Every structure is written in structure tokens, then in C-alpha cells.
Amino acid sequence: MKKILVLLLTLPIITxxxxxxxxxxxxxxxxxxxxxxxxxxxxxxxxxxxxxTSTVDYSRVIQYNxxxxxxxxLNIDVESLKTKFYPIVLNDVQTNPGxxxxxENDVTMIFSYKDKNGKFVFKYIITSDLYSSSKSDKKAIKTxxxxxxxxxxxxxxxxxxxDEMGLISYTxxxxxxxxxxxSICFTKKITSIFNEYEMNNLTKxxxxxxxxxxxxxxxxxxxx
Numbered sequence: 480m481k482k483i484l485v486l487l488l489t490l491p492i493i494t495x496x497x498x499x500x501x502x503x504x505x506x507x508x509x510x511x512x513x514x515x516x517x518x519x520x521x522x523x524x525x526x527x528x529x530x531x532t533s534t535v536d537y538s539r540v541i542q543y544n545x546x547x548x549x550x551x552x553l554n555i556d557v558e559s560l561k562t563k564f565y566p567i568v569l570n571d572v573q574t575n576p577g578x579x580x581x582x583e584n585d586v587t588m589i590f591s592y593k594d595k596n597g598k599f600v601f602k603y604i605i606t607s608d609l610y611s612s613s614k615s616d617k618k619a620i621k622t623x624x625x626x627x628x629x630x631x632x633x634x635x636x637x638x639x640x641x642d643e644m645g646l647i648s649y650t651x652x653x654x655x656x657x658x659x660x661x662s663i664c665f666t667k668k669i670t671s672i673f674n675e676y677e678m679n680n681l682t683k684x685x686x687x688x689x690x691x692x693x694x695x696x697x698x699x700x701x702x703x
Contacts, residue, residue, distance in 0.1 A: 499584055501537075501539065504539050504584050504586065505534070505536075505537065505538070505539065507580075508534045508539070508540075508541050508586070509534050511532075511541070512532040512533060512534050512541060515529075515531075515532045516531050516532060519531050519532075520546075522548075523545070525548075525549075526547060526548060526549050526550070527545050527546070527547060527548065527592075528545060528546045528548050529543060529544070529545055530544045530545060530546055531544045532544065535631060535634060535635065537627075537631075538587075538627075538631040539584065539585055539586045539587060540586070540587045540588075540589065540631065540635070541581075541586060541587075541588060541589070542588075542589035542590075542591055543588070543589065543590050543591065544591050544593075545590065545591065545592045545593070546592075546593055546594070546595060546597070547592055547593070547594050547595060547600060548595050549595065550594050550595060550600075551594050551595060551596060551598075552594040552596070552598045552599075552600060555594065555600060557600055557601055560600075560601070561601045561603075562680065565603065565680065568590060568603050568605070569603075569605065569609060569610065572588060572605050572609075572610045573610045578610075581610075582607075582610055585607040586607075587604065587605065587606045587607070588604075588605045588610075589602055589603065589604050589605070589635065590602060590603045590605070591639075591642065593642070599639070599642040599643040602639060604635070604678070608674070629663060629666050629667055629670070630663070632666045632670065633659070633662035633663045633665070633666040634662075636662045636665060636666055637658060637659070637662045640658075640662075654702075655701065655702060656697050656700050656701055656702060657700040657701075657702060658700075660700045661696050661697055661699075661700040664696035664699060664700060665692060665693055665696045668692045668696065669689065669692060672688070673685070
């Protein structure tokens, strides 16, 4: 995990900086993702393998999907590992020249990790509010988030939920609840409570609150 974000090999063409339109950024991200996927899977270090990347339609988001090749979920202290490496990940995104295009164009970067058996472990979601050093402190002010951003975040939330639960369990849950409306409800509530830094550094009480919010949004969106 020491080289958890050694991705310069995939980013030689984006060291320049310029502001582009939404369509241009989205097109670029799709193209870059395809190029990276052509050389995947690829070992990042002795413990981490980059399996693939993906993008989200109509948004400035790219996700890097990793496998922890020597680790099993049962033997991982997830919260400890996630907390330990978060400052390293954030610092790399803030300072690595390979991410200059992302920083200049407000791209959200997601780094997702599964164990060697393909079980979801955790993910980091790094938004522009985090990789801009002037905005990334614990007291970052929460701002109003527009409808489209809420929808994009909700889509990412459902994607993570599917990874964590597995397709069969996720489908079964969808038989009981309207998951899209649930995710919108959940996303609206948590973004009104937590800023991005706090979401990546949740305390035990924060996780208990998230569980309560999740359960309440599920009940609101239970299918009749």
C-alpha cells in the first residue's frame, strides 16, 4: 500500500493544465479510462493491483478499482487501514503533477479497494473541495449542492452499495425498496451534515448516525 497511488504510468498526457467544458472533460475521462484499461490488470506494488478504471456518464468522475492481492477482508482492520492511508492518498492527489488536469477541472477521483477474493473493503472519494489545500481542512464549510450533483453522488453510492453487498443481495434489497429514491434521500441528508473531509474521517458516532439515516431512508422508500 506504500505506493497506493502510483499511477503516473497511466497519466503521461495530462500534466498540462487548462479549463475545459463538461463535455470535453467527460470525453477525455472516457478516453483515458479506456487507455488505462487496456494495460490492466497491473501491479502497483507488492500488495496492490489496479484492475480497471471506470467513469460516470454526464459527470466529472473517474474511479480506480484495486485489489489488495495479499489480504482477506476478515483479516483487515478496515477503519485503521483507511484512516492510515487517507492522508497519503489526499497528499498525492493534491501534489502529484499527474493529477494536474484533474485539479484544474474539478474532477472527482474515487479509489476503490477489494480484497484478494473480490470482497469490497473501502473506497476514498476525493472531490475538488478536498484536493484544493485551501478547502481541505476539518472545518471546511458545507455548501449547497445542486440537484445534478446529488444525483451523481447517489449513483456512486448505489455503485458502492452493490460492490459491498454483491449482486444477488443487492437485487434482493431492490425487490423490497426503491433504491434510487433511497439513495437520493441518503445522499441529501449526509451532504447536509458532513463535508468531504468528515466523510473520509468518520468517527464511531458518525457511523452510527449514518446507519440511522440509511435505515430511515430505506423505510421511507419501502415498496408497497
